[in-house]
Amino acid sequence: MSPPCFLRCDDVVEPGPGFDRAALLTERTGLPCVLSVIPLRADARLVDAVRELSRRTPAPLWVAQHGTDHRNRAPLGHNKDEFGDDADHLQRLAQGKNWLESHFADHFLNVYVPPWNRVTDKSRRLTRLAGFSEISTFALPSQAAPWDVTVEVQAQYRPPMLREAAELRALLTAYQGGGIMVHPVVMTDDEANLLADLLSDLPARRRGVSLPNS
Numbered sequence: 147m148s149p150p151c152f153l154r155c156d157d158v159v160e161p162g163p164g165f166d167r168a169a170l171l172t173e174r175t176g177l178p179c180v181l182s183v184i185p186l187r188a189d190a191r192l193v194d195a196v197r198e199l200s201r202r203t204p205a206p207l208w209v210a211q212h213g214t215d216h217r218n219r220a221p222l223g224h225n226k227d228e229f230g231d232d233a234d235h236l237q238r239l240a241q242g243k244n245w246l247e248s249h250f251a252d253h254f255l256n257v258y259v260p261p262w263n264r265v266t267d268k269s270r271r272l273t274r275l276a277g278f279s280e281i282s283t284f285a286l287p288s289q290a291a292p293w294d295v296t297v298e299v300q301a302q303y304r305p306p307m308l309r310e311a312a313e314l315r316a317l318l319t320a321y322q323g324g325g326i327m328v329h330p331v332v333m334t335d336d337e338a339n340l341l342a343d344l345l346s347d348l349p350a351r352r353r354g355v356s357l358p359n360s
């Protein structure tokens with residue numbers, strides 16, 4: 147069975163153009179949306195914005211934790227990683243989780259979205275200790291867990307994917323389900339509209355799949 151189809155909008159921290167583009171994608175495509183929010187950088191005004199969007203759209207709308215402060219703590223020359231050598235990771239994770247749970251209530255999804263899709267034994271252990279039930283990351287469709295993403299649309303891929311709509315269309319035509327990861331904060335409005343057009347063309351059988359509860 148194909149994994150469910152949804153949007154994962156990363157790096158959301160406040161109302162504004164980035165949030166508006168995430169809202170546009172959700173409203174125009176009707177796809178379920180996971181807003182992955184950086185809790186220790188989030189603005190409390192985001193709470194009302196999410197509540198208001200959820201009133202406007204029938205699409206399921208969730209908020210998941212995206213790192214803690216999204217700061218790279220890896221030693222120089224290593225892959226980016228929030229969980230470096232300092233010792234306060236669990237405290238930051240808990241602080242972020244508490245903030246999201248208490249502010250977003252029913253919209254909170256107990257899934258951890260790692261910055262840079264960086265998953266290690268350490269991050270698995272820490273997020274389990276902090277009480278997260280799953281980690282969302284990048285996976286091939288055949289391996290995708292319910293919250294994994296299988297298509298990435300972001301700034302560095304603009305030349306092949308967004309400037310060349312045909313290539314992105316081909317990618318989505320071959321798309322077998324799973325999440326579509328976007329970074330609405332760094333997209334332009336034109337790119338968000340183009341992506342919404344393309345996603346609206348997704349065959350019906352790949353849309354509207356109900357997602358499991360957290």
Ligand SMILES: [Zn+2]
Nearest residue numbers: 156157261262
């Ligand atoms: Zn991020």
